[in-house]
Amino acid sequence: MDCPTLDELYLDEWSTGLLAKLRGRRYPLSGMFELTDRCNLGCVHCYINQPATNQAARDSELTTSQVKKILDQLVEAGCLFLTFTGGEVLLRSDFTEIYQYARQLGILVTIFTNATLLTPRIADLLAESRPRLVEVTLYGATRETYEKVTGVAGSYDRCMRGIDLLVERNLSLNLKSILLSINLHELPAMRAFAEQRGLDFRYDGLLWPRLDGCAKPFDYRLSLQELLALDDGNPERQAEWERIAASYSGQALRAEYVFSCGAGLQSFHIDSTGKLSICTMARHPAYDLNRTTFNEAWERLGDLRKLKREKTTICQTCTLGGLCSQCPGWSQSVHGDNETPVEFLCELAHFRAARVKECIM
């Protein structure tokens, strides 16, 4: 394009330039918006799901007009990238209305869904005004395993149908999985499933406790050895750990500030009741967007970035920071504060560091 007034750029390239221009300045460029805590599936490991019929959860959700009001404010504040997540977003009968409203505002939307509630009508609507990305979670490669995780008969077939609806319309689609003790053996088959359809596939093996404090998801957690074996079986993943280890070698990343990650710098999280927090897992403090404007709440969140550590923990002097998933979100979820280390993550980081050292020697 040879035009001084107009330029066409790849989104990723443009975003990278924009972030460089911000140079660490806070700006609400992207966010996660949980539209509901409810889900039609009952996955054994999920940190949030409430039954689809849970009336209390339903009653606490933002109304359509409340969601729209928040979206208006997000656009005013400069948000461009927004992910609608849940629970299962398609449980909301107003999802398509919310989605179209966001698109009309010029928001680039990503949708996290289990795809089981997708219909041709919804898929057609998405094809008409395309989301930036749809991410569908696979809980297994076979009906038996998938439904062992979700606890819902027929959910595997509905997920497959949902994926087909998206693929048929050539929507931008990624698949992902959360690896559990009961589906780990199907990782190669899930990867192959994605490859056969030309789709990107990613996975994670770390499980969070439930938001209500229940540790039941940990019953399905992979062992440290299984998590490390995932890296061994994936050269790209292992190379990434090696790169991270080299980049942060010798640095105590968590020496001074509570938040040493990127939370709340260019991103935010809004829960299904309208509470704004710094990220999806660090939900305290949170500010009610029904009572305060987004801009006011965003400013107040900025104070969290200045919080200095108060506890004396091993994290302050640890130089494995880049290899460790420890963060205030994890501490809040497991210990109810911002700083207490999560032992499992600590052990994993040390094993991972040893493995990286072995590989590069």
Place this chain on the structure above:
Amino acid sequence: MLSETRYERNPDFIYRKIVDESVLVPIHHDVADMDCIYTLNGMGAFLWERLAQPATQAELEAAVLVEYDADLEVLVTDLEKFLVEMTTIGALRKG
């Protein structure tokens, strides 16, 4: 002599100000272009705002000449390229 063709915005392109950048976000778009975004420089953003009401090239040229103190030939050439490219991508329609 300039054409009497009027240019109007395509409402399927949404103008957004992100940080200090002016961008156009297409909301109905071809699959191939889903990963792209359009950025406007100062004059491009000025023209887009001016096109809140449909306008001819002559009207836009007059507005640009009032707003910008630059070489006439360059301004006119830039305006012509703007109209061609914006029409090509579908952000502007000829009325």
